[in-house]
Amino acid sequence: MYNLITEPYFNFTSIQESMNEILFEEYQFQAALRINGGSLSAHRYFQENNSELCCIVVDSGFSFTHIVPYCRGRKMKDGICRINVGGKLLTNHLKEIISYRQLHVMDETYVINQVKEDVCYVSQDFYKDMGIAQLKGEENLVMRDYVLPDFSAIKKGFCKPREEMNFTGKYKTGEQILRLTNERFAVPEMLFHPADIGIQEMGLPEAIVNSINKMPEEMQPHFFKNIILTGGNTLFPGFRDRVYKDVRALAPTEFQVSVLQPQNPICYAWEGGKLLAENPDFEEMVVTREDYEENGHIICEEKFDV
Known part of the structure; x- marks a missing residue:
């Protein structure tokens, strides 16, 4: 039996190692995959839109909001942005x-x-x-x-x-x-202007544009037209329209801007995880207990792109 577990971006190594120990040593998992929720959302999006190579996932949840660009299914770490508003x-x-x-x-x-x-x-x-x-x-x-x-x-x-x-x-x-x-x-x-309550950070639209601007110039138009909203905060009425309006105002006029809000933004990552688990290559992504007992934490660092 395989287990899929999500974790935040740039999680501390000490926490990751403790999690490995709990999964394989305490709970005796046969195999596990640790992955970011945004990666599962991106996987779901790319499965639905085979022609798209790039997307930017906005995950606004309970504790904070992440903006993460993905290209060909892999996250672009240079463009990851976090707003401490959830x-x-x-x-x-x-x-x-x-x-x-x-x-x-x-x-x-x-x-x-x-x-x-x-x-x-x-x-x-x-x-x-x-x-x-x-x-x-x-x-x-x-x-x-x-x-x-x-x-x-x-x-x-x-x-x-x-x-x-x-x-x-x-x-x-x-x-x-x-x-x-x-x-x-x-x-x-507050999601759009955290400075209103003294949080000196960019608002959501500025963070999206800032994240895209860190990407190679030729890829930027593809990110602007594939903005995906996930997480519970995106369910506020008017959220999608406001994100579109503000990003459109900040984006270069020649670029097309498109903001997608899935039917169920809370479960979108879960649906991506379900699709990933059905993937024929899934067995190669996981770390088995035998792998872990033989190689320790290093095998998890090599296999899990988190």
Whole structure:
């Protein structure tokens, strides 16, 4: 039985060696392959698009966001870029905003993560939406009321339909309501402008363009037209359109820009892993327990391109 395990880019050698020991010595795996999640996404993309030689995978997940260029199935290490903004940071920031403005929710990570997924979106015009969010009453099209769960009558929080909203803010029911306005789009905006909260790093569009600019000049047009979005943060409404709009503004005018969002960006890497495991060459990629017992960690370093 073969096992496929994903790990972050540029993982520490000490962690990799510990993982090898756990897999082969403690759990007695017969064979294993350690690989990056982005490599599996790229494999899936290249299998679907045989004519394409290059792609750039944007993987925006729980802890951070990676931008990784691939050519002929291999990652181009010089172009890998990491932004230290992920879903965890967005949820924590939303907790802080709500706790400061309305209700102490610092201990309610699970609930506020659900709030984030249900009501947040990526703005196409930040300053315009900020202006709308400052309007009063029904003119404020950004405002939403979110009903928090009480885990007895209301098992899961939900967003009140706009026609049921009471713009005076007073409800007769016993429901506990969060009123959300500019935080709906200001929280996901951190992916595009981390400097807004003091993280001195490039935003996502600049990082994509910076990564492509590190590639050989003749390959750059191919990367711009094969940008793939994966990871949970890409599910924010408006995410793909904003990435396209901002990258298009930064890219040379003669280059075509195309941004693909898979149907299920969370499982895209898993689907790539499934395809890879069905590949006839898969047996040559793995390290068997016999290989490991004979050669130690060095065989893993040689075989695993991580």
